[in-house]
Amino acid sequence: MKRVRLRIGPAIFELRSPFRSVLTEVEALYRRYPQNLDGEIFDFSVTGLPVSPWRRFLRPSIMFGGDFSLADIVPVEKRLGLLGFEMAINLQMALGYLRHIVVHAASAAKDDEAILITGESGSGKSTLSALLSYQARWRHMGDELALLSLETRPLLHPYPRPISLKNESIPVMESRAPEDRFGPLLTDTVKGDVRHLVPPQRAIEQMDRPALPKLVICPHFEAGREPAVRRMTESECYVRLSTASTNQLRLGERGFDAMVSLVKTVPAYDISYGSSEDALKLVDELWQQA
Amino acid sequence: MRYRLRADEVRIEPLAGLTLAHQRLSGETHVLSEETAAILDALPERGGSPAEIGRILTERFEIVEAEDVGLTGSIESRLEELRALGLVERA
Numbered sequence: 168m169k170r171v172r173l174r175i176g177p178a179i180f181e182l183r184s185p186f187r188s189v190l191t192e193v194e195a196l197y198r199r200y201p202q203n204l205d206g207e208i209f210d211f212s213v214t215g216l217p218v219s220p221w222r223r224f225l226r227p228s229i230m231f232g233g234d235f236s237l238a239d240i241v242p243v244e245k246r247l248g249l250l251g252f253e254m255a256i257n258l259q260m261a262l263g264y265l266r267h268i269v270v271h272a273a274s275a276a277k278d279d280e281a282i283l284i285t286g287e288s289g290s291g292k293s294t295l296s297a298l299l300s301y302q303a304r305w306r307h308m309g310d311e312l313a314l315l316s317l318e319t320r321p322l323l324h325p326y327p328r329p330i331s332l333k334n335e336s337i338p339v340m341e342s343r344a345p346e347d348r349f350g351p352l353l354t355d356t357v358k359g360d361v362r363h364l365v366p367p368q369r370a371i372e373q374m375d376r377p378a379l380p381k382l383v384i385c386p387h388f389e390a391g392r393e394p395a396v397r398r399m400t401e402s403e404c405y406v407r408l409s410t411a412s413t414n415q416l417r418l419g420e421r422g423f424d425a426m427v428s429l430v431k432t433v434p435a436y437d438i439s440y441g442s443s444e445d446a447l448k449l450v451d452e453l454w455q456q457a
Numbered sequence: 458m459r460y461r462l463r464a465d466e467v468r469i470e471p472l473a474g475l476t477l478a479h480q481r482l483s484g485e486t487h488v489l490s491e492e493t494a495a496i497l498d499a500l501p502e503r504g505g506s507p508a509e510i511g512r513i514l515t516e517r518f519e520i521v522e523a524e525d526v527g528l529t530g531s532i533e534s535r536l537e538e539l540r541a542l543g544l545v546e547r548a
Contacts, residue, residue: 401472401474416484418484419481423484430472
């Protein structure tokens with residue numbers, strides 16, 4: 168059984184699997200992240216085990232699990248093992264992490280102020296997050312899960328795992344980021360084609376540096392659409408962020424207070440656009456106004 | 458029937474747009490309509506009947522002929538819903 172430890176923001180994961188080549192792919196993708204974590208205490212264990220003993224060799228198929236799991240998880244072909252580990256890591260954070268409010272959202276910072284980008288899968292959240300991460304002055308904080316501290320004036324903490332690019336967003340970023348920051352192209356996954364993009368080094372080096380939320384946006388990408396902006400009310404923003412949180416209910420009144428404080432102090436907008444250029448322009452304009 | 462807010466267990470937080478009611482015991486947050494939030498806001502600390510709350514709302518919002526529009530019955534229905542959710546109790 169091979170073991171690999173990863174640290175992403177405040178959490179350390181121990182990954183275990185007899186499929187050595189899959190964990191070697193994970194190590195390659197995370198080679199620029201903190202190394203030598205053997206002396207550290209890990210927060211979550213994540214396993215990638217054969218569905219049955221003979222399926223380790225014959226049509227290899229991996230069942231992912233860990234400290235936290237869901238009943239309806241299905242096995243993954245070995246060739247998609249990297250994606251399986253990424254999803255299992257996210258699941259640990261979504262279900263088991265309780266030191267911050269976990270929100271299904273991307274985030275990025277400029278100096279010590281942050282933008283929070285929330286939206287359903289397919290809304291353009293990850294693409295916008297990837298575009299921002301390779302813009303000068305922006306610091307990538309996360310493309311999938313945002314961590315909001317349980318304080319009266321909550322801070323966003325980085326969770327800068329590799330950005331999960333899907334389908335059309337892959338060529339968009341291949342033309343903007345260096346080739347050696349990309350993982351392998353994974354085709355025919357449940358979400359179509361997927362390719363991971365390691366954020367710029369400053370995002371990894373500053374993964375312990377929180378930022379004060381300054382702007383919340385909810386993006387909607389639709390090819391060719393004219394750009395449009397709509398201000399969200401505090402209550403709409405609360406409902407969107409609260410329903411996008413995987414653990415706020417478990418954090419009780421402190422979670423409620425932190426979320427209410429965020430929506431009362433940070434302006435929120437629903438934005439629609441049809442191109443990457445329009446998206447970046449809208450974000451820039453709203454950032455200046457906020 | 459008189460009702461009062463379960464003040465030790467419920468936090469009311471008005472936001473622009475709607476009002477939130479957070480239940481400390483369950484950790485759940487309920488989103489209240491403007492009408493329901495107004496009823497809770499009018500609820501006297503010692504408790505009040507739907508008719509009393511109706512009188513307070515009639516005055517506060519300058520509603521004419523409260524009984525004609527079925528205000529008391531409507532308030533009682535909302536209070537029973539809030540009681541089922543555990544936000545108010547019978548006084």
